[in-house]
Amino acid sequence: MTNPRSVLVVGGGASGNAVTILLRRAGIAVDLIEAQPDWNATTGSGITLQGNALRVLRELDVWEQVNADGFPFGSLGVTAPDGTALFVSDDIRTGGDDLPATVGMQRPRLQQILIDAVRASGATVRLGTTAAALEQGSDGVFVRFSDGTENRYDLVIAADGINSATRAAIGITEKPEPTGMAIWRTPAPRPEGVTRTDLSYGGQAYIAGYCPTSENTIYAYVVEACRDRASIDPATYADEMRRLAQGYGGFWPEITEHITDPAKVNYTWFDQLLVEGSWHRGRIVLIGDAAHCCPPTLAQGAAMSLEDASVLSELLISGRPWDDELFQEYYERRIPRVQAVVEASVQLGQWQLDGVRDADVPGLIGRTMSLLKERP
Known part of the structure; x- marks a missing residue:
């Protein structure tokens, strides 16, 4: 046809x-x-x-x-778990030079x-x-x-x-098929100074990161080994994510203060x-x-x-x-x-x-x- x-x-x-x-x-x-x-x-x-x-x-x-x-930005930071910046690299503009490299968004x-x-x-x-x-x-x-x-x-x-x-x-x-990892995600207010994605490898989790999603918001995430979903009470989601995030420095203490509502925290396997x-x-x-x-x-x-x-x-x-x-x-x-x-x-x-x-x-x-x- x-x-x-x-x-x-x-x-x-x-x-x-x-x-x-x-x-x-x-x-x-x-x-x-x-x-x-x-x-x-x-x-x-x-x-x-x-x-x-x-x-x-x-x-x-x-x-x-x-x-x-959204929140346009053009670089990626990598930090130590204590928040010390290790290096910052420019993101590749995969959409062409007339578009931002990255936009974070709710x-x-x-x-x-x-x-x-x-x-x-x-x-x-x-x-x-x-x-x-x-x-x-x-x-x-x-x-x-x-x-x-x-x-x-x-x-x-x-x-x-x-x-x-x-x-x-x-x-x-x-x-x-599961890869063996899982991620905790939550929205939070944007700390002043967060203007790009920063990632920390190591510490209590495999990855701890955040991305600005507007002038006033970010989303934050921590990645760990996957657990049986049935073993985690959804009412404890905020407690679980806060526990994993508490070992990180830099902007994380301010972010962690806002991880309080389990209904706003999402847990999924990779x-x-x-x-x-x-x-x-x-x-x-x-x-x-x-x-x-x-x-x-x-x-x-x-x-x-x-x-x-x-x-x-x-x-x-x-x-x-x-x-x-x-x-x-x-x-x-x-x-x-x-x-x-x-x-x-x-x-x-x-x-x-x-x-x-x-x-x-x-x-x-x-x-x-x-x-x-x-x-x-």
């Missing part, structure tokens, strides 16, 4: 929202369904957006809002900006809804929804995240996933975390998802048939970059788990970021 009429996007995170905006701009009818009734508009503490993510956000026409509400604010852009695009949005059944034909997909309604689409884009039910439904057996071979089955195609995910050691998860949306949309609006050849080209354009990011992100953590003290961390980061300067 050379003129597909309709697309279903399953999942309203970064990749699902982005692909919806881009396809609607091209005049394609898009329905977006999201399982969470609140569209995840209040979920999360902060996010680090590097230049290649900002490049896609500019393509979505939301860059000015992101720039106004994750709910980014989500709301994308939600507003989806609404303005004219897409049909249904919240609290999932795809209960998918039946493929030769040129489309018949979908039955969790509310009992049904519809047919020329294409289904699975943007339903790391535990994608769509991925499993189409017979792709890869699942996320996972890795890379679907190889292809990211589609017939007229159902994976995007974002449904196809790949990695630990946040390079802060590239959202960027890879946004790039997926940009590349897939470019191919879908090219006027070519929506067939195996097109979807395989999407995969082949994405897999070298995504694989490099996943492998580097996992390696950075594994070196710490293994206690490797002479690892070429700067070299690995530099090589990977240099690769990402090229357009996807």
Whole structure:
């Protein structure tokens, strides 16, 4: 079919929202369904957006809002656990010289900006809804929804995240695997003087870091070996994170004073996933975390998802048939970059788990970021 009429996007995170905006701009009818009734508009503490993510956000026409509400910066600091600065390096501008190297942002604010852009695009949005059944034909997909309604689409884009039910439904057996690390995150007021991400390696945790997310806020995080989630009472989340953070100096004492509300502290394992071979089955195609995910050691998860949306949309609006050849080209354009990011992100953590003290961390980061300067 050379003129597909309709697309279903399953999942309203970064990749699902982005692909919806881009396809609607091209005049394609898009329905977006999201399982969470609140569209995840209040979920999360902060996010680090590097230049290649900002490049896609500019393509979505939301860059000015992101720039106004976020905190742009251009360097990374590494400190000793006591807060002593060891070195500061300039971030590579992976989005080009006309964009900041990095913007820190409150994750709910980014989500709301994308939600507003989806609404303005004219897409049909249904919240609290999932795809209960998918039946493929030769040129489309018949979908039955969790509310009992049904519809047919020329294409289904699975943007339903790391535990994608769509991925499993189409017979792709890869699942996320834990890397052995876990992260505690929380928002906090920005201490005067915090103007970039600083990371401390060692001490009570593997990593302790923070990132400014606005003029008034940061998000802070500590990384440790993963524990059984069931063994940690959510009511103690603030106590657990504060205990890990208390051994760090510099700005950390001021940050730690604000780690008091367990409801604001998030605990998650680091996972890795890379679907190889292809990211589609017939007229159902994976995007974002449904196809790949990695630990946040390079802060590239959202960027890879946004790039997926940009590349897939470019191919879908090219006027070519929506067939195996097109979807395989999407995969082949994405897999070298995504694989490099996943492998580097996992390696950075594994070196710490293994206690490797002479690892070429700067070299690995530099090589990977240099690769990402090229357009996807």
